């Protein structure tokens with residue numbers, strides 16, 4: 001159903017209910033190590049803080065990927081094909097797709113995001129800017145599958161998944177998500193996907209520990225959200241942000257660490273924290289070009305092209321769904 005103020009955008013609201021947040025948070029706090037999935041960062045404030053992270057000098061992925069899209073956008077659009085259906089996963093502010101839209105001119109653009117208000121604003125703005133493109137926005141938790149409402153038959157399908165959000169999934173889940181994407185696109189469908197690369201850990205540690213503390217605020221906002229939406233009593237003064245590169249699994253880990261021995265109530269349940277005990281809130285896997293191509297191959301994609309910057313910080317792949 002369309003909200004009255006955004007009539008240019010068809011909107012499909014499949015926003016996960018608060019019960020999902022409650023169930024996943026309670027489950028994640030009860031297990032060891034404690035873990036809350038990173039998809040819950042993105043309430044409106046979380047989405048705004050993520051946008052602010054992308055402006056910090058230490059966080060290289062966004063500006064590097066934007067540089068690749070600016071330089072190679074024509075080639076990417078050429079491979080994706082004009083006039084089809086273009087699905088964007090984790091569209092956020094829809095800033096990056098603008099670099100491809102002029103060349104792509106899809107018949108239908110379908111941004112998918114878990115942050116409803118943020119998605120609606122971004123999709124409404126884009127529809128006003130590109131009156132010739134139909135926009136069907138869907139608020140979905142695509143980590144649970146990819147049932148796309150109203151996807152027209154008979155038009156070529158392509159997908160855009162920028163920002164290395166694929167890195168926030170465990171490799172097995174990433175393979176599964178890409179398998180869902182391949183199935184939704186069908187044979188011959190194409191995907192342009194941004195993937196952050198393995199690099200000097202000092203660069204990674206700085207990127208997730210920016211000096212202005214924006215990443216710390218983003219991480220801690222998860223507790224603010226849980227306090228508000230689940231009636232919890234996390235004391236923000238006693239949880240701090242910790243992020244580091246773990247070379248074994250090849251990922252940056254973010255944690256919220258308890259400063260002291262404390263008791264927290266969440267949705268009627270009590271959780272005991274030792275000093276130094278943490279909640280693992282995010283993993284951000286970093287890949288080699290070849291390593292990512294192997295993963296994508298297991299999900300049914302063949303590589304068509306890959307672009308990297310001259311410092312090998314970031315990669316953008318174009319892949320095609322095989323037979």
Ligand code: AVI
Pocket residue numbers: 053061163164165166167168208215282283284
């Ligand atoms: C959205 N995602 C790819 C970001 C990342 O780099 O893993 C989220 C983020 N977390 C901390 N900074 C940025």
